[in-house]
Amino acid sequence: MILCESDAAYAADKFIDYFSNMGRIDEYLRNVKLDRISKMPSYLPGCGPEEDMFDDFDIHPQDMNFKVYSAGKDDSFTNAYFNERLQITTSHSVEDSIPGKVLKWIVMETNTKKIVGFIRFGSPTINSKPRNDWLGQPPELTRFNRHSIMGFIIVPTQPFGFNYLGGKLLALLCCSHEAREQLNSKYNSDICLFETTSLYGTTKSSSQYDGLKPYLRYKGLTQSDFTPLLHDDIFKNLNKWFIERNNNKLLVKENASSRKLKTQSKMISIIKKSLSSQKVVEFQTAIANAKNLTEKKRTYFSDYGFANSREVIRGDTDKLEKNPINFDKFYQENLIKWWKNKASKRYDNLKSNNNLRTELEVWTKNHDIDIIR
DSSP: OOOOHHHHHHHHHHHHHHHTTOOSHHHHHHHHHHHHHHTSOOOOTTOSGGGGBOOOTTSOGGGOOEEEEEBTTBTTBOHHHHHHHHHTTOSSOOOOOOOSOEEEEEEEETTTTEEEEEEEEEOOOSOOHHHHHHHTSOOOHHHHHHHEEEEEEEEEOBTHHHHHTHHHHHHHHHTSHHHHHHHHHHHTOOOOEEEEEOSOSTTSSOOTTTTOTTTSEEEEEOOOOSOOOOOHHHHHHHHHHHHHTTTTOOSSOTTOTTHHHHHHHHHHHHHHHHSOHHHHHHHHHHHHHHHTTOOOOEEEEEOTTBSOHHHHHHTSOSOOOBOTTTGGGGSHHHHHHHHHHHHHHHHHHHHHTTOOOOSOBOOBTTBOOOSOO
16 A cells, blocks of 8 residues: 555544654643543542442451453443443553453452452453563464463553552462463363463552562563554544545555554554655654654563463463462462561551552542552
8 A cells, every 4th residue: 555645644644643742751641631531431429330349448458359350241341331430540552452352350349349450351462572581482372372362451550459459469360370270261272371461561660469479480581672662543543544545445455463553563664665765754754753762671470370371372282381489379368378478568568658559549530540549
């Protein structure tokens, strides 16, 4: 596909204008987030989705109990319910249409019947340097997809996350045999590897996934040579504009993984090929500056207590073997018990120093929050 010079300049300016006022990844995320929040409905006091969030900070971790609900499976917890409450909690923008495996969890503290966090599992990214290094080679994708899953959203409500190490609780639940078994049942899989990455790289010196050995282990940094995504209406309108000029054909297949990223990459490629030599320099400079917004992210793996996850994914063997020392530690009951001990130290220390946070932290039209928490 080649655009005429005026069309190419029009499309290039959409990217140039969008990224021209952003100097850091947190500025990019904040701009996207505030735009999303501005489009949310308004609620009467006491009737908003934040009323479902955990807010009893007198309860001790040792007295807590938890239940996991699958969004979209129970009428009380629809996908819309999940997305709306996640939207006001997370600093990240929430994407709705996701190809591949999807399992959404709402985690509730049962004494208070309040939400403490959100989890979304999905098909892993196609390429990962830490994964390739760990395996010794890029995996065969069909086999890899059968044996692996990724945590794309692992977000505690705040300040439950701060007061109780809530992010660590959610990460541990992702590594549970109960999670693995539910995914195996839903997708006829045989999962033995869980992956996730930190939301921030060098912007933040630590991650909620640190300190979780043997359940979750750091495996290195991702590469970051990609352009941040245009969001919402800007992307949708530009994509529609490209489709109209492409004989009403999509730029990438409808069922492609990472479809939005691939579509935007295709747009950029078409613009580069179609621009005049003078304009292409301005466009390439804008794209290079946009890439500087992205960061290498920390990557973490869990083997669910199996002894030979790597060999199974590589195809060296088909039979999974349990690690006799660690396997039983990955049952949900044992993971929560481990978390309670760790969270108790955190909670007791904060309380004794009068540093507990007691104000619910949510995004609203009149109140934004620290993008890096």
